[in-house]
Amino acid sequence: MPLDQQTVARVLGVDVPPLPAPIVAVTHDSRAVVPGGAFVAINGFTSRGADFVxxxxxxxAALIVAEEPADGAPTAVVPSDRVALAALATELAGHPSHDLTVYGITGTNGKTTSSYVLHAILSAAYGEQATGLMTTAEIIVGSEHEAAIRTTGEATQVQANLARMRDAGVQHVVLETSSHGIHLHRVDGTRYAAALFTNLTRDHLDLHGTMEDYYLTKRRLFEWTAGPKLANVDDDWGRRLVGEIEGSLGFGTADDAAYRISGERTEGTSTVFELDTPGHGRLTLTIPLLGDYNVHNVAGAAGIALEMGMPPETLVSAVREMAQVPGRFERVPAAVDRGFEVVVDYAHTDVGLRLVLEVAREVAAGGRLICVYGAAGARDAAKRPKMGAVASELADSAIVTTDDAYHEDPQQIADEVFAGADPANTQVVLDRRAAIAAALAEARPGDVVVVAGKGHERVQHLPTGDVPFHDVTVVTELLQA
Structure with missing residues (x-):
């Protein structure tokens, strides 16, 4: 609803210049300003908000909101532009999370898979139209699907999507909550009913600087959440989180885990495991996913569902019927007729790549494992040689290619990855499509090809500009050709 001057002043906590009419919208994008709206002049990593006033x-724009006065413009000067953006967005949207049950999922690896798992469980229990999802891969409102822009959108997008879900009759929303989303105040104003922590490994140190700061940022989700909170106690950071945040429960294989995993085994293309629970005894769960890390992803989501009151029989049925998660160990159907497997995965750190390749090695059995991968530009460069070392260690053949280079030289990034690799089983093919084609040409019946790094994404960010690129589509096109 439109915000009058008194409301805007209350929300921002500062004096506001006279407004000609109530504020009808808010944005940080000057191109998206509408007459009568407020423009929040955010200072970005490479730009100044004042330049767009x-x-x-x-x-x-009827009002400028900024951390310093804008010459010749009606300006509300605030301590934090991003906090102000979130506050206005939440107020304009009518505090939608107060009318929804929002489940927050954070961690380095497994956020998206855990989010999809929990969404599938909730959909089975409450119906598709009553559930929503916001992840790295897509936004789901009932039965409507659309591509996501980033893991956690800006505050205006988060609140607008929550409001859209509320208005569509959605009751339960799974919100993948990244450290960027927390640090940059994109989820401020969101009331979380439950929270899940998957793990913490080296990533995003270009933003956080240290692992300690990275952890403390993630921990804020648990500090905000009054309801059930589960963390992976097989991860040292998760164990620390349970010890520091009162009311948190652990899940994992550890003997002291409240939700304890045991008896993991592979049956065809499924995994079966036992989950000891605090209130429902031992459950046997069968999931259409492979890998120990996916067992943990499901166990955490299952624990949250049970803590929120879901009947165990509903949970058991829901996880058995789950679909593939886009870009997370996603098997490409077009490869089946060739007698080998092609798997697309979002793994973009050395830890994530190791987890995926270890599972792929099991799938390959007596066949060879071929890996196409790269490292992103404008990100923590220290992980690049580590990724090279992991690929050389676990794959029979590895091809270093271009991921999202952004403004960096793709050759320089590849050289840094290659520095940690074994030259005996590694080559560099900078063109991503050509690299995938080389891997497919090398594959024989029984082999597994892993294409890592981009996962679900449909755009490649290069120094020359963005280009459409979707690994699953490219693999399918190459196989069909």
Missing amino acids: PQALEKG
Whole structure:
């Protein structure tokens, strides 16, 4: 609903210049300003919000919100531009999370898979139309699916999507909550009913600087959440989290885990395991996913569902019927007729790549394991040689290629990855499509090809600009050709 001057002042906590009319919208993108809207001049990593104030005024902005006065513009000066953006977005949307049950999932690896698992469980229990999902891969509102822009969108997007879900009759929302989303105040104003922590490994140190700061950022989700909180106690950071946040429960294979995993075994293309629970005894869960890390992803989501009151029989049925998760050990059907497997996965760190390749090695059995991978630009460069070492260790043949280079030189990134690899089983093919084609040409019946790094994403960010690229589509096209 539109916000009058008194409401805007209350929400921002500062003096607001006279407004000609109530504020009808808020944005940080000067191109998206509407007449009568507020423009929050956010200072980004490479730009100053003040530089876009003239464009916002031309588009009809009635109020500028910034950390310093804007010359010749009606400005509300605030301590934090991002906090202000979230506060206005939440107020304009009518605090939608207060009318929803929001489940937050955070961690380095497994967030998206755990989010899809929990969404599948909730859909089975409450119906598809009553559930929503916001992840790295996509946004789901009931039966409507759309591609996501980033793991956790800006505050305006988060609150608008929550409001859209509320208005569509959704009751339960799974919100993949990244450290960027927390650190940059994108989820401020969101009321979480439950929270899940998967693990913490080296990533995003370009933003956080240290692992300690990275952890403390993730921990804030548990600090915000009054309801059930589960953390993976097989992970040292998760164990620390359970010890530090009152009311948190652990899941994992550890003897002291409240939700304890045991008896894991592979049956065809499924995994079966036992889950000891605090209130429902031992459950046998069969999931259409492979790998120890996926057992943990399901166990955590299952624990949250049970803590929120779901009947165990509903849970058991729901996890058995789950679909593939886009870009997470996603098997490409077009490869089956060739007698080998092609798996697309989002793994983009040395830890994530190791987990995926270990599972792929099991699937390959007596066949060879071929890996196409790369490292992103404008990110923590220290992980690049580590990724090279992991691929050389676990794959029979590895091809280093271009991921999202952003503004960096793809050759320089590849050289840094190759520095940690074994030259005896590694080659560099910078063009991603050509690299995938080389891997497919090398594959024989019984082999497994892993294409890692991009997963579900449909755009490749290069120094020359963005180009459409979707690994599953490219693999399918190459196999059909």
